[in-house]
Amino acid sequence: DAGVIQSPRHEVTEMGQEVTLRCKPISGHDYLFWYRQTMMRGLELLIYFNNNVPIDDSGMPEDRFSAKMPNASFSTLKIQPSEPRDSAVYFCASSLGRVGQPQHFGDGTRLSIL
Amino acid sequence: AQTVTQSQPEMSVQEAETVTLSCTYDTSESNYYLFWYKQPPSRQMILVIRQEAYKQQNATENRFSVNFQKAAKSFSLKISDSQLGDTAMYFCAFREGGADGLTFGKGTHLIIQP
Numbered sequence: 001d002a003g004v005i006q007s008p009r010h011e012v013t014e015m016g017q018e019v020t021l022r023c024k025p026i027s028g029h030d031y032l033f034w035y036r037q038t039m040m041r042g043l044e045l046l047i048y049f050n051n052n053v054p055i056d057d058s059g060m061p062e063d064r065f066s067a068k069m070p071n072a073s074f075s076t077l078k079i080q081p082s083e084p085r086d087s088a089v090y091f092c093a094s095s096l097g098r099v100g101q102p103q104h105f106g107d108g109t110r111l112s113i114l
Numbered sequence: 115a116q117t118v119t120q121s122q123p124e125m126s127v128q129e130a131e132t133v134t135l136s137c138t139y140d141t142s143e144s145n146y147y148l149f150w151y152k153q154p155p156s157r158q159m160i161l162v163i164r165q166e167a168y169k170q171q172n173a174t175e176n177r178f179s180v181n182f183q184k185a186a187k188s189f190s191l192k193i194s195d196s197q198l199g200d201t202a203m204y205f206c207a208f209r210e211g212g213a214d215g216l217t218f219g220k221g222t223h224l225i226i227q228p
Contacts, residue, residue: 031214043205045215056215091159100147100166100209103216105159 002026004106006092012112018080021109023092024073033103034067034077035091043091049075082113116141118208120219127196128227134181135191135222137206145211148182148189153221154202162204165189167211193224201226 005024013019025032033048047057052069060067064083069075079086089110093103117140127133139148150162165173165182172180177197181190193200206219 033215035216042220043216043218045217048215050214059215089157093159095214100164100211102149102161102164104161105151108157108159110157 004092004094004104006090006106006109008109009107010110010112012114013082014114015083016081017113018078019082019086019111019113021077021090021092021111023075023077023106025075025092025094026096026104027073029094029096029104030072031095031097031103032069032075033093033095034075035093035105037089037091037108038087046077079111084113087111087113116143116146116208116210116217118206118217118219120204120206120222122222123220124223124225126225126227129196129198131196132192132194133196133224135193135204135206135224137189137191137219139187139189139206139208141187141208141210143210147209147211148180149207149209149216150178150180150189150191151205151207151218152200152202153205154199159205163191196226198226198228200224 007022034046037043046059047067049069067077089108091108093105095101095103146167148165152160163175177194203221205221207216
């Protein structure tokens, strides 16, 4: 079975540019999560969706960040405008149901803002 | 808010030895779930093992087992007969029963020496 698919795998862009990260969850999973991993702060939850509806976006660092899930098989995380401090690895994960089910992660997008 | 602490930033053992990675957490909840994830240099986040707080029996997956001490809020991972492929970052993660995002520890870098 296909796992969580993220694209692109690497992204290098200049500050001020818009960045869009994409995620396709595992088919049938009803929860989707976006995490950010940095050396300083480790892995942090940014936002998560249940049945395409955003449930908790308290981890989104600021208004420059936005996430959407237009359907059950696709989600985007957008940064506009991007800043060097946004450089990190961004992971998407999905899970089935809510009672302690494990989250399955994509391979992540390494984002570098110059 | 819950916190997860991994007190060993790095560990190194010889191949075939047994190694234990420590994890403690803080929560006021009684219903929660604990996970260990492995992150090799390829950057993937791979689920190693999970434990439901209401289960007293320690989880086991082949060479991987946990020592779950609920009263002490401790959740250590034991790797038996360690292999070179076990070299990776290991993250302890916590998930409340009523919430859905994972809270991660800072990780332990495990190095298996030949």
